Amino acid sequence: MFFLYGEKELEINLRNRVFNVIRVLEYEAGARELSGKDYEYAMWIFRNQGTILPSKVLTEGKTVKVIEGPLLDEIGKIIRLDKHKKKAWVEIDFCGQSRIISLSVECLTEV
Incomplete structure (x- = not known):
């Protein structure tokens, strides 16, 4: 799959001049310009x-850093992970005491 990006509308007969084109994206009413979620993607x-790089997979036991929220830059270890709910229970040291905090995996990065 490939997308063509241009400042002007592309010629309708472009498909005939490009090798191995199976079909051209077309929305209802013949619109060919991407919109909504398709455009964002x-x-x-x-x-x-x-380039779409593979996601880093978090697992129990990994050391992570908080990259968003009130615990920004805190470092801890994943104790438990719920991939379906996208939650991680992370052990973080606060003033010499170990605490387990429930966090969204989206605010964590592997250290």
Whole structure:
């Protein structure tokens, strides 16, 4: 799959001039310009120069750093992980005492 990006509308007969095109995306009423979530996804790919890297997988026992929220920059160890609910229970040291905090995995990064 590939997307063409341009400042002007592309020619309708472009499909005939490009080798191995199976079909051209077309919305209802013949619109060919991406919109909504499709546009957002295509622009995300464009901003990343077409490279989609694999996600880092968090697992129990890994050391993580909080990258968002009131615990920003705190470091801890994942004690328990619920991948379906995207929650992690992280052991963090507060003033010499170990505490287990429930956090969203989206605010954590592997150290």
